[in-house]
Amino acid sequence: MTSNTDLSFGQERIWLLEQLLPGTVTHHLAAAYEIRGPLDPVVLDRAARAVVGRHEPLRTTFHEQDGRPFGRVHEVSPPVLRTVPVASFDDWASVAEAEIQKRFDISELPLVRLTLIAIADDHHVLMVVMHHIISDGASMGEFFDELSKAYAAFRSGGDWRPAELPITYRRHVEQERAAAADGSWAPDLAYWRERLQGAPSLFAMPGAGQRPSRPTLSSYEAHASLTADDSAALQAFARRHRVSPAMVLSAAWVATLARHSGERDIVVGTSVSGRDRAELKGLIGLFMDVVALRVQLPAGTTFGDLVTTVRGETLTALSHRRPPFAKVVAELGGERSLAYNPIYQVLFNNASRSIQAFADVPELSCRRLPATTGTIQTDLELVVVSGADEDSSTRMTLVASTDIYQKDSAELLLEHTVSLLRHGLAEPDTPVEQLSLVTEEQRRQLADMCAPARTPLPPVRSVLGLVLDVIDRYRDVPAVRSGQRVLTYGQLSRHAGRLAERLARHGVAAGGVVAIHLDRSAEALIAMLASWQLGAAYLPVDPTYPRRRVDFVLRDARAQVIVTGPDTPADRFAALDAPVVVMDEDDDAADGPPLKARSEGSGEDSAYVIYTSGSTGTPKGVNVPHRAVVNFLNSMAKLPGVTRDDVMLSLTSPSFDISVLELFLPLTVGARIVIASTEEARDPQRLLDLIRDERITVMQATPVTWGGILALAPDDLRLRLALCGGEALSRPLANALCRVATEVWNMYGPTETTVWSLIAEVRPEADDVAVPIGRPIHNTSAWVLDASRGVLPAGVVGELYLGGTGLALGYRGRPGLTDERFVSGPPETGGERLYRTGDLVRLRADGSFEFLGRADSQVKIRGHRIEVDEIATLLRRHPKVKQAVVVARDDGSGDRRLMAYVVPAGVREPAQPTNGSR
Structure with missing residues (x-):
């Protein structure tokens, strides 16, 4: 029946x-x-x-x-x-x-x-x-x-x-259905509507994987046990604060989630037995349910405050738990999706009773074995089992969705929960944002990874000093090829020496700025060296940039002289109060004086000024000292390593700071430079021909440029060294580069910290393995800090701050912005001066950093920094534009483009639906 x-x-x-x-x-x-x-x-x-x-x-x-x-x-x-x-x-x-x-x-x-x-x-x-x-x-x-x-x-x-x-x-089901029909749950449902109004609908941690539309529900597990001392401290703390141990553990879980995510408003599901009537105690069936705890952590919330908050939230939630969670979800409505659990995506499960078997059979002895489905219905679940073993220890299992989190992320999250709990139990008056997520040993390891031991700089005061050492040894060796023109080291020296004389006659002196209005060419390189001989900084100005930008940069930098080419109209700079020096590759410098080092000056003198912000907004000039460039070149010469036998392609416009590596690293080791023309730089096939004809061994490019070259590359293309930077390097492109180069290095660094600050050697991996941005170069520190500028440990996403010898002097003529971006680090960094990059990263357990995106609206396209909000602001100034949003979109080929979405002026806003609308 x-x-x-x-x-x-x-x-x-x-x-x-x-x-x-x-x-x-x-x-x-x-x-x-x-x-x-x-x-x-x-x-x-x-x-x-x-x-x-x-x-x-x-x-x-x-x-x-x-x-x-x-x-x-x-x-x-x-x-x-x-x-x-x-x-x-x-x-x-x-x-x-x-x-x-x-x-x-x-x-x-x-x-x-x-x-x-x-x-x-x-x-x-x-x-x-x-x-x-x-x-x-x-x-x-x-x-x-x-x-x-x-x-x-x-x-x-x-x-x-x-x-x-x-x-x-x-009968239990009948009673539940009757309660749903007679309105007795109405006060409870009203409470949940009010309590969860405005709560975040989706919990997400920076750096988590993209949530699939249909989850696999598979999971990882991480395990930890509290020591006997931990358990005793937990029990004592709970008694003093008149809370249950589970509430303390729940508070530690929320605090860790807040520290990892940066969120201050978190909804956590908490499992309840659902057997709150005595008659249900011995029944088998589905009674377990969940209540949602909305925990808000204002700045300065101490661990003790948080425990009190969790206690209050828990007791209030339990007093309103009569409607099943499924009924609460239905009552609140809202968008439903298979991709995530409604209302909460993280769960705290206090499984206080350990299942025992055959305790009534004396001749049998039993031992619990691990058995799990390897699945999860939420994103994250912390399962706490008290009295799990003979010693009454507390065991903690963190279950994490494989769709969103990596296994090492789950392990670190659990480690940090335990560390934070210990600190909170010992010092409950400590604000949550200051609770330690690591042990003292881990703190020492973190310092070693973030701030490797410093190495001494070469005994030179300027980049020119490095170059002159090589010129003296390789005077008759080819140094640079530009078009059909080839210059030896000696000829390069004499050309630069002759130009230095001309610049001096026009008033260029130490501390000044020489604007170089030249495209990729030997002439641009000569002008840079000549500027340094006089103690001036060079200012690269791309002739292809919009005229308004060029004029702004020249005025803002207060250039003493403008060096340009013969194709520039004679009156181009007439409106500017600066003399113009025209360079021609036919200038005879056979009898020019060789370059010479200045007896005065120091490493803090400015080597160059480069203006950033892409082609939008108000450009800002980054003032980079010789000290920083010398350190950078010295580090690059060792790792990745360039030798006198190499031929390096100079592909980048001088106005982009990665050109510093292409133009000067070869000159410090005796290698040869091949400068690509603007036309060659824009045509992948012509670049390939140049690489083959000149037997290029070392090349640096952005991911977009590498993608265009590899799409046309012949099977026999081989490089000794391929360097990639300026944008995030995808794994498929990294693997493709590994097939054509003996060594591949991913490079990361903002202009403010001198070209590249982190580097990583790349080896082939599966397509879903992210490419790290590497470890700090010599005399560079890299720290992951939270919003309060506290040091974050490995695995936690935060903002990257860079320090060390590579830091720029600041922004030219903008002391306020300099103070905003160049800041004093926290005590763990020794209070050293740090540059705030605005990039979200996390430190991996192996000591390398992983780039995860921006903390602001800045984007990078083909290596250029662009402030999309500034573009949108300019668009909104147009009389025919009412509203505008600008984003960077991938066109599917890996090439990112700017896309603007506008609402024309005069368009009426759609009518807002009333509460009675369907």
């Missing part, structure tokens, strides 16, 4: 998910025990049948009629126990895994499976798998408890006569 029954709200939710995600095992509950002693399989089967017969949910199947689900309770159930013999204990896990992964058909019995894995007559493993629609964690405990008692009774030759259940699960 069978009879039909309604489903509880919790069962209805699981049934719906089963329809939407067919084939999933995420609703499987599993437990396994190793059993030593004379276990009788026949008696065990009889005991299992008795327990299944006692509880309706274990004999219920689930069906649909007219789009509505219902349950069918069967009078009897088919056998639920089977025995599987194995050769040794080592084989149990594979059998158990197969049982866990075997999908239930919820329209057919049984929905509980017992598998007895027989190793020997006195050695077994009992595996139990149930579907969540008929059970929960507490019910699994009840099942083992009754199974043990029934087995003991039958094994002794008697009968098992448990007390009659005070209520059936079917």
Whole structure:
């Protein structure tokens, strides 16, 4: 005989998910025990049948009629126990895994499976798998408890006569449905509407993976145990603050989430047993539910304050927990998605009762074995089990979605939760943002990774000093090729020396600025060297830039002289108060004086001024000293390493600071430079021809340029060294570069810290493995700081701050902006001067940094920094534009482009719907 029954709200939710995600095992509950002693399989089967017969949910199947689900309770159930013999204990896990992964058909019995894995007559493993629609964690405990008692009774030759259940699960469902219909939940639902109004609908941590539209529900696990001292401190803290240990652990979990995410308003689901009436205690069924805790952490919230807040939130939530969570979700409405759990995406699960088995059977001894489905229904779940072992320790398991989080991220998150808990217990008056996430040993390791030991600089005061050392040794060696023109080191020196004389006659002196209005060419390089001989900084000005930008830069930098080419109109700079020096590659410098070093000056003198912000907004001139450039070139010469046997392609416009590496690194080691013309730089095929004809061994380019070259590259293209920077390097492109170059290096660095500050050697990896931006170069420090400028440990996303010898002097003529971006570091950094990059990164456990995006609206396109908000502001000034938004979009080929979306002036806003609108 069978009879039909309604489903509880919790069962209805699981049934719906089963329809939407067919084939999933995420609703499987599993437990396994190793059993030593004379276990009788026949008696065990009889005991299992008795327990299944006692509880309706274990004999219920689930069906649909007219789009509505219902349950069918069967009078009897088919056998639920089977025995599987194995050769040794080592084989149990594979059998158990197969049982866990075997999908239930919820329209057919049984929905509980017992598998007895027989190793020997006195050695077994009992595996139990149930579907969540008929059970929960507490019910699994009840099942083992009754199974043990029934087995003991039958094994002794008697009968098992448990007390009659005070209520059936079917009656519980009827009571729940009646409460939903009679309005008794109205005050509770009103509370949830008010409490969750305005709460963030989605919790996301910076650097997490992109959420798929259909989650796999697979998970990673990380495990930790509190020491005996930790547990004692937890109990004592809980007593002093009149809270439960679980509330303290929940507060530590929220605090860690806040520190990792930077969020101050967090919604955490907290599991509740759902058995708050005495008559439900012994029932098997789906009672477990969740309440949502909205925890807000104003700045300065101490750990003690947070514990008090969590206590209040928990008690209030529990007092309003009568409506099942599924009913609360339905009441709140809002967008629903398979991609994430509604209302909360992180869960705290206090599984305080450890399931015991066969405690009533003296001849048997049992040991709990790990058994998990490897799935998760949320993004993150912290499971706390108290009294899990003989020593009453507290075990913590962090389960993380593989769709969103990497395994090492889950492990670090759990480590940081434990460290924060220890600090909070010891010093509860400490603000949450100051609680330590690491141990003292980890703190020392962090300092070693972020600030490697400094190395001495070469005994020279300027970049010119480095170059002159090489000129003296390689005077007759080819130094640079530009078009058909080839200059030896000696000729380069004399050309620069002759130009220095001309510049001096026009008033160029130490501390001045020489504007170089030249494209890629030997002439531009000569002008840079000549400027340094006079103690002046060079200012690269790209002739292809808009006239307004060029004029602004020249005026803002207060250039003493403008060096330009013969094609520039004679009156081009007439409006500017600066003399113009025209350079021609036919200038005869055979008898010019060689370059010479200045006896005065220091490493703090300005080497160059480069204006950033792409082609928008108000450009700002970064003032970079010789000290920084010398350190950079010295570091690059060692790693990645360039030698006198190399031929380096100079591809970059001088107005882009990565040209410093291409133009000057070869000159400091005796290598040869090949300067690509503007036309060659824009044509991948012409670049390939140049690489082949000049036998280029070292090349540096942005990802977009590399992509264009590799798309046309012949199979035999080979480079010794490929350098990539200016934008994020994708893994597929990195792997492609590894196929054409002996060494590939990913480079990262803003203009304000002198070209490249972090470098990483790249090796082929799977396409889903991110390419790191590397470790600090010599005499460079790199720190991940939070919004309060506190040091963050490995694994936590924060803003990257850079320090060390490579820091620029600041922004020319803009002391306020300099003070805003160049700041004093926290005590852990020694208070050193740091540059705030605005980039979000995390430090990996191996000491390398991973780039994750911007903390502001700045973007990079083809290596150029662009402030999209400034473009949108300019668009809004147009009389025909009412509103504008600018974003960077990938066109699918890896090439990012700026896209502007505008609302024309005069367009009426759409009418807002009233509360009664559909």
